[in-house]
Amino acid sequence: MGIKILTEHINVPGIETLEVYRKHGGYRSVEKALKTMTPDEVVEEVKTSGLRGRGGAGFPTGMKWSFLAKPEGIPRYLVCNADESEPGTFKDRVFMQKNPHALIEGMITSSYALGANTSYIYIRGELMFVLRILEKAIAEAYAAGLLGKNILGSGYDLDLHVAPGGGAYICGEETALLESLEGKRGNPRNKPPFPAVKGLFASPTVVNNVESIASVPWIVNNGGAEYAKIGIGRSTGTKLISASGNINNPGVYEIELGVPVEEFIYSDEYCGGIWKGKQLKAVVPGGSSVPILPANLILKTAAGEDRLMSYESLSDGGFISGSMLGSGAFIVFDEDQCIVRNTWNYARFYHHESCGQCSPCREGTGWMEKVLHRIEYGHGHQQDIDLLVSVAKQIEGNTICPLGDAAAWPVASAIRHFREEFEWHIRHPKEATLPGAVYRGQLAEITA
């Protein structure tokens, strides 16, 4: 049983109320930071902790904070990115729903560190029930003097707002989020200027993921050095993983970074093994936007070492044999799952969610989806496979925001690791389109 930083009290009855939350040590970091620490000291603790952004990119949070411009007379903002909408990712939703005060506490402490007097939690519009939970918790915090003017008599003021988004995946991209928060169409902005210089309402802004912000109170309470002791290498601390797919125990788990992937999949503490005792076929370890890995590569790195649940280990091998920890959405496929159908399904999502601002993403995502649809439904040609690789390459790296990469990687990696399955679909259109038809290697070739 590893250390729990975020989920220690998550199942305590009534933890969503201020009273119970405070009984379990809640808001201690606010008192400590506001009364005994300067904002810069809080930033230093976060830097020392080595906390990396939990939204997917894994950029060091303390370093991001230190980039924040601090011009005189211009407000600064902290925006919590709670627009969680990537297929397979549901950790923030569960966390906010069960423990809203933990996020609010993180928002207050982090806002203080950044010198922000107005902060926002930008939440996906569909999660209206979570928004209500957060609003209720915020009202409790205001009533207790933890938000508003002169918090706990420290002289620090903070207003916290929850803003529901319009329900577009692209609004999870930080600059599109800021556009949406300003009431505009959620299109990503060109960078530079970066939000740390010119963000919300043209003011310096930090955008952080829910989990990143919620980790700050523990860091302030226990010190950044303590946090850095948890985890492995540059992957410090704990991480929420939303595990789904063909496993016995789907759900949200808090792991110490560095747990072996094999242990995560097969131990009863976490996923509990593959559903119905079937064979593991593939894993998408960090949300649908990261490259898929076949069973052999998800359990062992290219060098033959145990693959660990950490930023470095999962990316080992680059895009040839590696993947990414991403947002920590761990999606498991058993031997009965069709990779072609799954890839088409992902492509369908990215086609639907592309904002349409830049040409390669707007046109390329639709093109890939249509070709994959053809292959899946028995109308593909052999050259379609190379066409998909080529289109994915044309999109990758050539777009304004990372959505282009997110759309290209699942397709490119699926073909890289499961090319024969695509070929089989094309060569055997009748068999491949039958319900539940799955390529099983040589056996399928013989019986077809």
Place this chain on the structure above:
Amino acid sequence: MAKITFDGIEVEVEDGTTILQAARKIGGSVVPPAMCYYTPLKGSGGKCRVCLVKVTQGSAKDPRPMPKLVASCITPVQDGMVVENTTNEDVLNARKGIVEMLLINHPLDCPICDQAGECNLQDLSYEHGVNATRYEEERRTFNKVDLGPYIQLHMSRCILCYRCVYTADQITPERVHGVLGRGDAAEIGTYIENVIDNEFSGNVIDVCPVGALTDKTWRFKNRVWFTKPLDAHRDCPTCSGKVTLWTRGEEVLRVTARKDQYSEVEEFICNTCRFDKKETKDWTIEGPRHIERSSVISANHYELPVLNVPIVPNLPSSTKKKLPQH
């Protein structure tokens, strides 16, 4: 000032200049193409991605190359920067791919399109396109929409460059159109078939790089290369009144703003000049419009004065045609 090297050519530009503008200072064939960037429109650029270039050296202070291709229209130069455009294979391959993407849903109806001959996409495809398409799927089509008495929107041709949206936002008093929908289902629209009705609305036609927004008073009247462009002006209370008249014989078929070599308008003009003043007596003619020799529009247009030289020198002088003196 910053000194940069662009395709091996050194150029010195002011700080804050973008790579594209620095390349335009050099001019000629090294300049990256631009479909969405438009100098007079603030915030434009970065969308079409055809101006991507490779920065092989970030600056003199930090010589590391930039990891990805960058959009030259929005990336500011830094002293010591080294940029590759036509000399970099990755750039040319990426551009070829992007042109292919742009042409996926753009109909190749140049033979009947009013923009033919002055279409940026046509030029771009000629330089960077391929002869055959790999796209077999169904293409996006829309019905034509009348945006009032002067402008027709043919959304099937739109490449979503957003220029018209920026124009309406920045130079017209009110904006009634924008981008609706998402991804490849996005479209320029006026919500419930509204009318773009203000004195500067016609400028959206000029900024459109393709034939998506066309002038209804000009549609199907002629081909642009059969007309003669003349610079002209009038004393207009609303705009500068400096325009280009597109004439055939004595007839003024079309009035547009004057555009530079990168197809960007020099000064936006009002609708009265554009749509209502269609007779030569309304204008003071300044002379033929300079058109690049490489453009199809320059066909049959002679800017230089015709020299008074005998066409057939050996004929008796009585038979020689009297040519006008200049």
